[in-house]
Amino acid sequence: MKKYRNFPMVPKVVFGQGSFDQLGEILLTKRKHSDAPMIFLVDDVFEGTPLIDRIPLIFNDHVIFISAEEEPKTVQVDALVHKIKNDFNDLPSGIIGIGGGTVLDLAKAISIMLTSKGHASDYQGWDLVQTPSLYHVGIPTISGTGAEVSRTTVLLGPDKKLGINSDYTTFDQVLLDPDLTRGVPKNQWFYTGMDCFIHCVESLTGTYLNAFSQSYGEKAMELCKEVYLGDLMPCEARDKLMMASWHGGMSIAYSQVGVAHAMSYGLSYVLGVKHGIGNCLVFQHLEEFYPKGVETFKQMMHKHDIKLPMGICTELSETDLDTMINVSLGMKPLWENALGKEWRNVATPEKLKSIYSKI
Known part of the structure; x- marks a missing residue:
């Protein structure tokens, strides 16, 4: 009998104009305790804009602004994972990516590497990830890449450009708010x-x-x-x-x-x-x-x-x-x-x- 792939899909998705304001409610049930923050990776194009004030920060939640000028890299993932582990005593409750494909791919990769050993480049390929990733949420602010739904995070490595393709890459939650794509050049x-x-x-x-x-x-x-x-x-x-x-x-x-x-x-x-x-x-x-x-x-x-x-x-x-x-x-x-x-x-x-x- 032919064996078919049993691919994961995003288990929860919210769609609608203004739905970003439901984020706090969505994250509340996923918070482990007050010392386990939610880490928000946000495209730096939004730095200083009203969107930042709408991010539901509580306890010791943290925002990291990400430049999307270049493709995401394995060394960038490793550096961010190192920073998060150094800055907090406990693993975060979750990683939330707010931006385009670059930010979403970084959010997926970091959620994997926070629970995996080694370097991000070790996992470039198909089904190399063996440990469930940290809870992670994707919120696209531009439409087209499909990064919000795919089981891969495409990264530039030291000797190749290749995705981390795994059952643990897919987002646990996606929030689709078309209003966030206003003003894209x-x-x-x-x-x-x-x-x-x-x-x-x-x-x-x-x-x-x-x-x-x-x-x-x-x-x-x-x-x-x-x-x-x-x-x-x-x-x-x-x-x-x-x-x-x-x-x-x-x-x-x-x-x-x-x-x-x-x-x-x-x-x-x-x-x-x-x-x-x-x-x-x-x-x-x-x-x-x-x-x-x-x-x-x-x-x-x-x-x-x-x-x-x-x-x-x-x-x-x-x-x-x-x-x-x-x-x-x-x-x-x-x-x-x-x-x-x-x-x-x-x-x-x-x-x-x-x-x-x-x-």
Whole structure:
């Protein structure tokens, strides 16, 4: 009999405009005692804004502001875990991430490493985590990455960019408040939303596709098209993009992403390109693999007058280019989903070099 993966899902989720104000009530039942704080990791773009005053701090709860200018790193996780263990006598009651994909991934990784031995880089891979993580909550302030629902936390390590993929990575609670995504800069809104759109394209055309992932992927794709090709009111667009992100993340929970994500990992590792724009930079040149998806993507770019950077790979040394290619080709499940078991016959170093040279 075929054995199917028994993947975890987020067990509790709240959705609705203004639902952030329920956070204190939600956390109250998870507090162990007054000396076990809730640690809030918050995107530093919110420092000094009214949102900080709405965070339900009691006892010795603590806020740590996080810069999302760079991709999250394993050394950053280790440093934050060390700080938390040094600053408090007891393990926290929980870790709450408030921000985009970078902050959410850090929250997931820190909750794992607070109960695991060694370094974060030791757990980059699939199902290497053996100890249940600390209680952790995800609160996205931008929509698209699907980090709020996925079982992975993508990190830049000393020699690779790879997620901690485990049953203990998934958030215990997610709070989806579309109001928190107000004021996101246009380009960031587009790039992060395209992460969701590209999730769907890669999931729906992949060899791992099944009815479970297809049902979520199709809904997320429909919502992305409404948001980026329709003429919705801002309030409705925020609601629908948040739901697209959720469904897009679910679509890859039981399948996988593909070529754009694999190649964007190479860009990120060598050049520090952030995930959303990295996917866009690669995806625009993938007509060979995703012709309909790329056509729709370019329609969305045109409608929102998005101009992608050009020539970012032209000055790379052969060594850097080889590193970029090797990092990308190391993402075996992504290539297998995109191209099947014989993916190495298509995804050659020469093929990847030709695509990178266009970026």
